[in-house]
Amino acid sequence: MKIGRILLWLSISLLGATSVAFICMAQNQPINALWFVTAALCTFAISYRFYSKWLVTKVLVLDEKRATPAVLLEDGRDYVKTNKWIVFGHHFAAIAGPGPLVGPVLAAQFGYLPGTLWILIGATLGGAVHDSVMMFCSLRRKGKSLGQMVREEVGPFAGTIAMVSILAIMVILIAVLGVVVVNALAESSWGLYTIVMTMPIALFMGCYLRFFRPHGVLEISLIGVVLLLAAVWSGQFIHSSPVWSKAFTWSSPTLAWAIIIYGLAASILPVWLLLTPRDYLSSFMKIGTVIILMGAIIWVAPLIKMPALTPFIHGGGLVLAGKVFPFVFITIACGAISGFHALIATGTTPKLVTNEETVRSIGYGAMVTEMVVAIMALIAACTMEPGQYFAMNTAGPKEQVIEKVNKAGFHVTAVEMQQLADDVKEETMIGRVGGAPTFAVGMAQMFAQSIGGKSMMSLWYHFAIMFEALFILTTIDAGTRVGRFLLQDLLGHVHHSLGNTSRWFPNALASILFVAAWGWFLYGGVTDPNGGIKALWPIFGIANQLLAVIALSLGTTVLLKMGRAKYCWVTLAPLILVLAVTMTAGVQKIFFKEAAGFLPAIETLTAKALTVDKEALRVVKAQIFNNKVNIAVTTSFMILVVLVVISNARVWWRILVRKESIPLREEPAVYS
Secondary structure, three states: HHHHHHHHHHHHHHHHHHHHHHHHOOOOOOEEEEHHHHHHHHHHHHHHHHHHHHHHHHHOOOOOOOHHHHHHHOOOOOHHHHHOOHHHHHHHHHOOOOHHHHHHHHHHHHHHHHHHEEEEHHHHHHHHHHHHHHHHHHOOOOHHHHHHHHHHHHOHHHHHHHHHHHHHHHHHHHHHHHHHHHHOOOHHHHHHHHHHHHHHHHHHHHHHHHHHHHOOHHHHHOOOOOOHHHHHHEEEEEEEEHHHHHHHOOOOOHHHHHHHHHHHHHOOOOOOHHHHHHHHOOOHHHHHHHHHHHHHHHHHOOOEOOOOHHHHHOOOOOOOOOOHHHHHHOOOOOOOOHHHHHHHHEEEEEEOOOOOHHHHHHHHHHHHHHHHHHHHHHHHOOOOOHHHHHHHHOOOHHHHHHHHHHHOOOOOOOHHHHHHHHHHHOOOOOOOOHHHHHHHHHHHHHHHOOOOHHHHHHHHHHHHHHHHHHHHHHHHHHHHHHHHHHHHHHHHHHHHHOOOHHHHHHHHHHHHHHHHHHHHHHHHHOOOOOOOOOHHHHHHHHHHHHHHHHHHHHHHHHHHHHHOOHHOHHHHHHHHHHHHHHHHHHHHHOOHHHHOHHEEEHHHHHHOOOOOOOHHHHHHHHHHHHHHHHHHHHHHHHHHHHHHHHHHHHHHHHOOOOOOOOOOOOOOOOOO
């Protein structure tokens, strides 16, 4: 039996290594998407079976008998003992936002190779470790947030700086997620109707489990899935009805306000009523659709049409400015390593689980599952005709976009782009920037080749748009709740009553303040004359990775305090890489013209302001102001995070060089 297992895992390892090698070497010849699926699945299996097992047994040393915060502090609101599969669904739904879908699609402009390698390596050795260590630390400290733990383990100064940094970063993160949702759902009655219907379904599921059948997880899961599929199916009738289609067709500003109101409700209402059941419900759609998409890829076995490397690796890209280093690393965040995950792994998930062993299945397992999602998104983008891909993701007037794409060496015509729009029943597919429509087209093409043919393209396209919106909204609601916790931590230092999470008024006040902050950036993004996403996404990537730097710094500190200095490389290695990448990207986004830097943009716009009429001048002034805000935000993030890293490094110096014994601030073990 042992020999059989050894042979099995050797075979999986060889198959995975062969797949990755073939992807790397087949640069000037067509390559089948099945190589990417095989590489992702083998990497998933090997990393989860061996690396995660070593991580939780040798580095973290989990104790399955130790009582968790949900057991010790259950209050029916934030600390709730929850079935581990529901928690997995909630956690995966919360962390799997637009990053694993939009990021790989945008990064495809560099070719398929850079993104593929970063996703596979970054997720298994960086992102999954980051998530697991943060979840472990929070479980041992009553489910405390990242900022609270930095304060306790590193010091009050570092903790305050970390909390301010995290809050500021989260404001930008959630605002960008909202912009992506608006771009996906604006003027789409079918998608909006389905998303709206998930909310009453989630409320019904929460009440059912709370009051009628507390242990009926399987039955309410089946009911929820049936209701969700019914909502998706019935959306086509809403879309075809003149009356209902108009009712569910909202403008971008209206959608922005709706998202703001939803985020506020998700933050204030009890976690069992809306947040957990809706995320659990969404996880069925997410995981199920990813499995079906993988099945479609295997069935169709499409060829990858995007080259391994494009000329844009040297900069000058039509989708994103800047060179492949460092921008592929910050463009693909959630699919490889994401600081936002630390907020979920410390903000909500540790308050729900009932056993420490879930650090492996939820912390590590959900991240490598997201890795597979990111590979699927990359495949969806790279199986499209490159000319169509670039035409969809290049902003500007239609004629200019077509000219730009052809001039860059990727053939496309206005006729074929109009045919694509007709196939998915949209007005136009030129300049549909943001990545979400591109993923939806790639996904719809593979589904249509599997089921229904070309006549089903419009159905599958709108299904994909709804699918993406589900991914993102679950991140917005969970992120808003985590942001409320963090803000209450800070307000508690102003007056202790404001930090009391068991009282309604402090909860509502913190929720309103936090939602107002990210809502301001969201509304500005959807009314930006340039669409918002092109300027905000690089800042989103930088902010997200800087958040990972804070988390990995804390993880390294905790491992050193635990006396596991020989293992601290598991967090220190990804920390060094991510810090170098984000600092380089930050400097380039501020100063470098080839990276569409903010300062060069201000200089260009200032000169333009002297030559335009009064109406155009108003727009130019708004763009100048936005670039100044971007400079201030990016610079502040970089300075604050460097201060946190230096504070952690001082602790490392005391432990490693001065040989001081600094105690951990974890709670005493209680066994249930």
